[in-house]
Every structure is written in C-alpha cells, then in structure tokens.
Amino acid sequence: MLFKRKVKITRIKKDQKNFIDDIVLVESPVDLIINSEPLVNIICLQKDLKELAYGFLFSVGIINSINDIRDIKISEIENNIHIELQDYIDFKLENLNMNPVSRVVDTTCGIPSPWRELIKKSLDNVNSKNxxxxxxxxxxxxxxxxxxxxxxxxxxxxxxxxxxxxxxxxxxxxxxxxxxxxxxxxxxxxxxxxxxxxxxxxxxxxxxxxxxxxxxxxxxxxxxxxxxxxxxxxxxxxxxxxxxxxxxxxxxxxxxxxxxxxxxxxxxxxxx
Amino acid sequence: MLFKRKVKITRIKKDQKNFIDDIVLVESPVDLIINSEPLVNIICLQKDLKELAYGFLFSVGIINSINDIRDIKISEIENNIHIELQDYIDFKLENLNMNPVSRVVDTTCGIPSPWRELIKKSLDNVNSKNxxxxxxxxxxxxxxxxxxxxxxxxxxxxxxxxxxxxxxxxxxxxxxxxxxxxxxxxxxxxxxxxxxxxxxxxxxxxxxxxxxxxxxxxxxxxxxxxxxxxxxxxxxxxxxxxxxxxxxxxxxxxxxxxxxxxxxxxxxxxxx
The missing domain is CATH 3.40.140.10 (Cytidine Deaminase, domain 2)
Incomplete structure (x- = not known):
C-alpha cells in the first residue's frame, strides 16, 4: 500500500542548499461500502484500513460490536472496503438523510455535521452520559x-x-x-x-x-x-x-x- | 464577538496541582447567505468575518474581485453574513449541485470535495496554470x-x-x-x-x-x-x-x- 513516497526536495539549512530525498505522506480517498451501498469516502493514509473501517462504523454508531459485521473485504487496488452487516442490523442508507457528496470525510478533518448528528443520536440511545x-x-x-x-x-x-x-x-x-x-x-x-x-x-x-x-x-x-x-x-x-x-x-x-x-x-x- | 473564553482548569506542573484560569478558543458556526440563499456553514472563530467571507467566496471562485459584491451585512447575533452579489454575476445555488448538508466547512478542516471541484472548475476557466x-x-x-x-x-x-x-x-x-x-x-x-x-x-x-x-x-x-x-x-x-x-x-x-x-x-x- 502506498501511504508514503520519496520525493526530491531542496533543503536549505544554515545557508547551504542541498538536493536530497525526503519522505512525504500520500493521502488516498477510500470508499466504505456497506451492504453494497457506498456510505462514505474517507481521505486517509492507506494503512490499517480494517481498523479504520471498524472504528469509523463504531464511532458513528452504525455498529456496536465487531459481531455486527459479517464480512469485510479490503481492495487495495480499487481503494475500497466492502462491509456486510449482520441481517439483524437495520441499516438503511436513506435513513441517514445524506447524499453522497455530504458523506466525504476529508483530510485531517473534523467529521462533517451530518455524521456528528448521527453520533449524537447513537449516544442518546445508549445513554452514555450515565x-x-x-x-x-x-x-x-x-x-x-x-x-x-x-x-x-x-x-x-x-x-x-x-x-x-x-x-x-x-x-x-x-x-x-x-x-x-x-x-x-x-x-x-x-x-x-x-x-x-x-x-x-x-x-x-x-x-x-x-x-x-x-x-x-x-x-x-x-x-x-x-x-x-x-x-x-x-x-x-x-x-x-x-x-x-x-x-x-x-x-x-x-x-x-x-x-x-x-x-x-x-x-x-x-x-x- | 465571543471567540475566546476564560475557563477554570487544573494545571499539573512538576508535581504541583494548581487551579488557574486559562483561555480557550470558541468555535462558532457562521452561515454565509448569498442573495438570500444559504450557501455554506463555516465553523470558525468569530473574528474577521468580513475578510473570511470575501476570501472564501474568492477562493471557491464565486467572486473574482471585491466589485462583485454589492453589499455585505454581518449579524453577530444571528451568526450569519448576508451578501448581495452584483446583478452581472450569474450565481445560482442549484448550479453548485450540492445539498445543504454537503456545504458545511468544518472545524480545522479541509474543504469538502464539492467545493474543491468548484475551485478546480474556476481554475480551469481563468487558466491560472499559465x-x-x-x-x-x-x-x-x-x-x-x-x-x-x-x-x-x-x-x-x-x-x-x-x-x-x-x-x-x-x-x-x-x-x-x-x-x-x-x-x-x-x-x-x-x-x-x-x-x-x-x-x-x-x-x-x-x-x-x-x-x-x-x-x-x-x-x-x-x-x-x-x-x-x-x-x-x-x-x-x-x-x-x-x-x-x-x-x-x-x-x-x-x-x-x-x-x-x-x-x-x-x-x-x-x-x-
């Protein structure tokens, strides 16, 4: 997986100019596809994608435990993660009331508001407060x-x-x-x-x-x-x-x- | 405008615990309303909002100069900025092909993808490359x-x-x-x-x-x-x-x- 890349840079250090190799991070857009429906596009490092998928779905409240996921397939070539939820999870994309462009989780970013609402709703349900x-x-x-x-x-x-x-x-x-x-x-x-x-x-x-x-x-x-x-x-x-x-x-x-x-x-x- | 706030914190420093006042930043959601249509909700510091509005509209390519804006009104109470564009600007919200939830510019964040597309389009037009x-x-x-x-x-x-x-x-x-x-x-x-x-x-x-x-x-x-x-x-x-x-x-x-x-x-x- 390509998540860092060597680039040629010019380094100036104490009035000296040198051409050196440097390592920079590569961000990639990864699609999260739930039950064959594209859920979200996360701009991220292509590393630990399984953990990212589980953590994201848990954080936004779509799953409550790893048992809620029946299958996960990560395609490094297509840059996507296919997830099949257990049948007992009533996941309907339209319930999220978001269109695809709203479902981008951007580089280095906070979660866009619709997700935040979803999280808050899931918090109300489980009464985390207490x-x-x-x-x-x-x-x-x-x-x-x-x-x-x-x-x-x-x-x-x-x-x-x-x-x-x-x-x-x-x-x-x-x-x-x-x-x-x-x-x-x-x-x-x-x-x-x-x-x-x-x-x-x-x-x-x-x-x-x-x-x-x-x-x-x-x-x-x-x-x-x-x-x-x-x-x-x-x-x-x-x-x-x-x-x-x-x-x-x-x-x-x-x-x-x-x-x-x-x-x-x-x-x-x-x-x- | 409230963009920072004093909070009581506990500071631990070299094994000493002290209760002190500290200053933290307050983020506020500010609505940008163009020709009476809500364009975007920007989560930001409530400071230099006029500059923010001009810079944002210029950056995404909705305006090309300050002459393109006929009027701007900032309401600190309603947390919004009303902008009237000149009649010669053909601004139609539906042309942006975004729904309201997609138009949130989030805290400390990159620009969500739909905006980025708009910027790229405006770059193609002016041929900035050359x-x-x-x-x-x-x-x-x-x-x-x-x-x-x-x-x-x-x-x-x-x-x-x-x-x-x-x-x-x-x-x-x-x-x-x-x-x-x-x-x-x-x-x-x-x-x-x-x-x-x-x-x-x-x-x-x-x-x-x-x-x-x-x-x-x-x-x-x-x-x-x-x-x-x-x-x-x-x-x-x-x-x-x-x-x-x-x-x-x-x-x-x-x-x-x-x-x-x-x-x-x-x-x-x-x-x-």
Missing part, C-alpha cells in the same frame, strides 16, 4: 499519562519520518500500550485505535485515549461513544470539546507535555 | 522567508494565548507584512488573509503566503486561485499539495523554521 459518569471511582496518576504521551510519540514512526501526520493511542490504566496508530487526519487515527481495540476484543473499560491532535467536539464524541473516561492530548483543547467532555463526565487533558498538563474537565480522576 | 508559471523571473532570498515565518508567529497572539489555532499571513517580496489572521481552521486563516488583501485592493502579484498549517491540496488550491507564486509553512507538506504545486508552478516550502526549510517544488525562486 455510563461514563458511573466511572467515578477511577483514579490515575499523572505520571502514567505523561509517560503514555511519550510512548505514543516514540511509537509513531511516520510522524518522525514525515512530520505530517497525527497519532492516537489507547493505554490501560497501568500505562501499558494497547494500540497506537497514525493517519494524516487526527480523527482517522482515533478511529483506527478504537477499531483496533474492537478487533482485539479488548474492553474500553479502564483505558485512556491519547492523541496528538486538538481536542474538539469531534474527538471527544469518539471517546464518549466508546465510553473512554480519560482523553489526553499533546495539543490544545477547544471550547466545543471541553463543553462536551464536561457534560459526559470525561476527563479532558490538553498540552500534556513533559511534566505539565492542563486538565479542563473532571480533574478528580488525576492524582499526583 | 499565469502562475509566467512569474518565472521572480526570485526571493531565503532569509526573507525565514524572517516572515518569525513575523507571522509574533503577530498571532491568539496562538500564544491558547495554543489552539492556526495563523496565515501574506508578505510582499521585501518581507513586509501585508496581512496576518488567525482561526481554528488553517483554511479559514488563509481565506481571511486572502480576503483582507482583496478588501485592501492589494494585488496578489509579488506576494507570498505563509501558514502554520500543513500544506495539503486544499491550501495549495487557495494559493493557485489567488495566483500567489510562493507558499511557505511552518508544518509539513503532504503529497497532494506537492503534486498540485508542481503542476501549477507554485514554489512550495515546508518546515520553514529557524534557518532551515524544505523546498518541495520549483526551488529556483528561492536564492541564498
């Missing part, structure tokens, strides 16, 4: 978060090679790395680690999510959907993400770097 | 780029205050700052500086664009549309952006930091 809030007794030492952020950075080789992508990771509460993935889009990276945990049949109880990207409503919605109680990022949080995290009882941490972090919501879970 | 390529004699010293990147960083106070937004700036070839703007979305920031130059009736000849964001096809398309021959970013370039820059004769520079830069395309314009 489920996440019930994890009141969960406590974690700040040092475990700091070392997790470092582990995520060490485990994202594409970022180190290209500087052009985002990472996401999921850890258990002892700080053991359960999954780490990279993508041009920060949302795709989160979908991939969520999908990876689903495929590994690992529960989302007692894990936390780390990300290199900004914490907007879209990122936080994915954590709520998976009922992950703690989300920590290397980057800033934006008000929409903070508002949502507060309402759903998620501990939201930004600028987790070195020995410093900003806890925006529900700080009681983080102990020194 | 126009940009004709600027063959243009040369600029690398130090002017380096100091422009620094100037952009100094002139983006919201980034320093919140760490949560992107900046874009336009400079003349002597390195004088012509416009600098910030937004949660890197594309919105570019639209704002483009709109600002339009409003100032400054030509795009002999200027260059700087950005803090990654150089994807979407960012590069905006430069092509405005016929800006040089684009330099603090961040990485992605293959889609490089391909487009190469084809349209744009000098694309990534990782411009300190005294180092990567020139991905058309390096002949950058001299030591």
């Amino acid at each position: 489920l996440v809030k019930s994890k009141d007794s969960l406590r974690i030492n700040s040092n475990i978060i700091f070392s997790a952020i470092k582990k995520m950075q060490i485990s994202t080789p594409l970022y180190r090679e290209t500087g052009g992508c985002h990472g996401a990771a999921i850890f258990d509460l002892d700080g053991n790395l359960l999954s780490v993935k990279e993508d041009v889009g920060r949302h795709n990276a989160i979908d991939k680690v969520v999908g990876d945990l689903l495929l590994k049949k690992h529960s989302f109880e007692d894990v936390f999510l780390t990300s290199t990207g900004r914490l907007t409503a879209d990122s936080v919605l994915k954590a709520i959907r998976a009922k992950i109680p703690i989300v920590a990022s290397f980057s800033a949080a934006v008000e929409s993400g903070i508002r949502l995290a507060f309402a759903y009882g998620i501990t939201l941490i930004g600028f987790a770097r070195g020995s410093r972090m900003n806890i925006y919501t529900h700080p009681e879970r983080i102990i020194l | 126009l940009v390529k004709s600027k063959d004699s243009l040369r600029i010293n690398s130090n002017i780029i380096f100091s422009a990147i620094k100037k952009m960083q100094i002139s983006t106070p919201l980034y320093r205050e919140t760490g949560g937004c992107h900046g874009a700036a336009i400079f003349d070839l002597d390195g004088n700052l012509l416009s600098v703007k910030e937004d949660v979305g890197r594309h919105n920031a570019i639209d704002k500086v483009v709109g600002d130059l339009l409003l100032k009736k400054h030509s795009f000849e002999d200027v260059f664009l700087t950005s803090t964001g990654r150089l994807t096809a979407d960012s590069v398309l905006k430069a092509i549309r405005a016929k800006i021959p040089i684009v330099a970013s603090f961040s990485a370039a992605v293959e889609s952006g490089i391909r487009l820059a190469f084809a349209y004769g744009i000098t694309l520079i990534g990782f411009a930091r300190g005294s180092r830069m990567n020139i991905y395309t058309h390096p002949e314009r950058i001299i030591l």
Whole structure:
C-alpha cells in the first residue's frame, strides 16, 4: 500500500542548499461500502484500513460490536472496503438523510455535521452520559499519562519520518500500550485505535485515549461513544470539546507535555 | 464577538496541582447567505468575518474581485453574513449541485470535495496554470522567508494565548507584512488573509503566503486561485499539495523554521 513516497526536495539549512530525498505522506480517498451501498469516502493514509473501517462504523454508531459485521473485504487496488452487516442490523442508507457528496470525510478533518448528528443520536440511545459518569471511582496518576504521551510519540514512526501526520493511542490504566496508530487526519487515527481495540476484543473499560491532535467536539464524541473516561492530548483543547467532555463526565487533558498538563474537565480522576 | 473564553482548569506542573484560569478558543458556526440563499456553514472563530467571507467566496471562485459584491451585512447575533452579489454575476445555488448538508466547512478542516471541484472548475476557466508559471523571473532570498515565518508567529497572539489555532499571513517580496489572521481552521486563516488583501485592493502579484498549517491540496488550491507564486509553512507538506504545486508552478516550502526549510517544488525562486 502506498501511504508514503520519496520525493526530491531542496533543503536549505544554515545557508547551504542541498538536493536530497525526503519522505512525504500520500493521502488516498477510500470508499466504505456497506451492504453494497457506498456510505462514505474517507481521505486517509492507506494503512490499517480494517481498523479504520471498524472504528469509523463504531464511532458513528452504525455498529456496536465487531459481531455486527459479517464480512469485510479490503481492495487495495480499487481503494475500497466492502462491509456486510449482520441481517439483524437495520441499516438503511436513506435513513441517514445524506447524499453522497455530504458523506466525504476529508483530510485531517473534523467529521462533517451530518455524521456528528448521527453520533449524537447513537449516544442518546445508549445513554452514555450515565455510563461514563458511573466511572467515578477511577483514579490515575499523572505520571502514567505523561509517560503514555511519550510512548505514543516514540511509537509513531511516520510522524518522525514525515512530520505530517497525527497519532492516537489507547493505554490501560497501568500505562501499558494497547494500540497506537497514525493517519494524516487526527480523527482517522482515533478511529483506527478504537477499531483496533474492537478487533482485539479488548474492553474500553479502564483505558485512556491519547492523541496528538486538538481536542474538539469531534474527538471527544469518539471517546464518549466508546465510553473512554480519560482523553489526553499533546495539543490544545477547544471550547466545543471541553463543553462536551464536561457534560459526559470525561476527563479532558490538553498540552500534556513533559511534566505539565492542563486538565479542563473532571480533574478528580488525576492524582499526583 | 465571543471567540475566546476564560475557563477554570487544573494545571499539573512538576508535581504541583494548581487551579488557574486559562483561555480557550470558541468555535462558532457562521452561515454565509448569498442573495438570500444559504450557501455554506463555516465553523470558525468569530473574528474577521468580513475578510473570511470575501476570501472564501474568492477562493471557491464565486467572486473574482471585491466589485462583485454589492453589499455585505454581518449579524453577530444571528451568526450569519448576508451578501448581495452584483446583478452581472450569474450565481445560482442549484448550479453548485450540492445539498445543504454537503456545504458545511468544518472545524480545522479541509474543504469538502464539492467545493474543491468548484475551485478546480474556476481554475480551469481563468487558466491560472499559465499565469502562475509566467512569474518565472521572480526570485526571493531565503532569509526573507525565514524572517516572515518569525513575523507571522509574533503577530498571532491568539496562538500564544491558547495554543489552539492556526495563523496565515501574506508578505510582499521585501518581507513586509501585508496581512496576518488567525482561526481554528488553517483554511479559514488563509481565506481571511486572502480576503483582507482583496478588501485592501492589494494585488496578489509579488506576494507570498505563509501558514502554520500543513500544506495539503486544499491550501495549495487557495494559493493557485489567488495566483500567489510562493507558499511557505511552518508544518509539513503532504503529497497532494506537492503534486498540485508542481503542476501549477507554485514554489512550495515546508518546515520553514529557524534557518532551515524544505523546498518541495520549483526551488529556483528561492536564492541564498
């Protein structure tokens, strides 16, 4: 799969000009086809596509477990992923009330609004609000978060090679790395680690999510959907993400770097 | 206008826990209404909305100059911008072949595909390809780029205050700052500086664009549309952006930091 490419570049460094080879990321549009109907076009890195498909479908609420998928076929040549849902899933494209052009998930992007509505609807159904809030007794030492952020950075080789992508990771509460993935889009990276945990049949109880990207409503919605109680990022949080995290009882941490972090919501879970 | 907000956070720093006030950015959905028809919903910082409207409409090819707009009214309460085009502009929403949900420009995002198609169409019409390529004699010293990147960083106070937004700036070839703007979305920031130059009736000849964001096809398309021959970013370039820059004769520079830069395309314009 082609997700990075060697290019000839001119590097200027301290008044020296050199012609060198460099590695850049290649984004590809991948079609997700559900029960023979094209659902969405995701612009992403052509890597970990199975995890991406599972994580995306779970995040938007089309599936609730891996058992909901009967079959998955990834075509690297046609750039598509064919998914057959179990018969008991009442999936009808027209129910989504979206036309094909609205269903593009763009590079490095938030989720377009129609998807966000779908996620919110699926949250209402499962009443995540109470489920996440019930994890009141969960406590974690700040040092475990700091070392997790470092582990995520060490485990994202594409970022180190290209500087052009985002990472996401999921850890258990002892700080053991359960999954780490990279993508041009920060949302795709989160979908991939969520999908990876689903495929590994690992529960989302007692894990936390780390990300290199900004914490907007879209990122936080994915954590709520998976009922992950703690989300920590290397980057800033934006008000929409903070508002949502507060309402759903998620501990939201930004600028987790070195020995410093900003806890925006529900700080009681983080102990020194 | 509310584009930032004070929040109470818990800061952990070197094993000390403190409750402090912090500033976070507030994203708002703003409706762009053209000739009484809702065109697009842009999630952005509620700041420099006039520049954003002009720059967006120019970037997607609905207007070609500020004279194409007869009237603009910004309502901060209703979060919308009403624009009346000149009668000579044949603008029909149905020609865009998009439904309302497809016309959301999301947080920190690339432009959804339908817009990108529209931009490409407008590029075909004006034949930018030759126009940009004709600027063959243009040369600029690398130090002017380096100091422009620094100037952009100094002139983006919201980034320093919140760490949560992107900046874009336009400079003349002597390195004088012509416009600098910030937004949660890197594309919105570019639209704002483009709109600002339009409003100032400054030509795009002999200027260059700087950005803090990654150089994807979407960012590069905006430069092509405005016929800006040089684009330099603090961040990485992605293959889609490089391909487009190469084809349209744009000098694309990534990782411009300190005294180092990567020139991905058309390096002949950058001299030591």
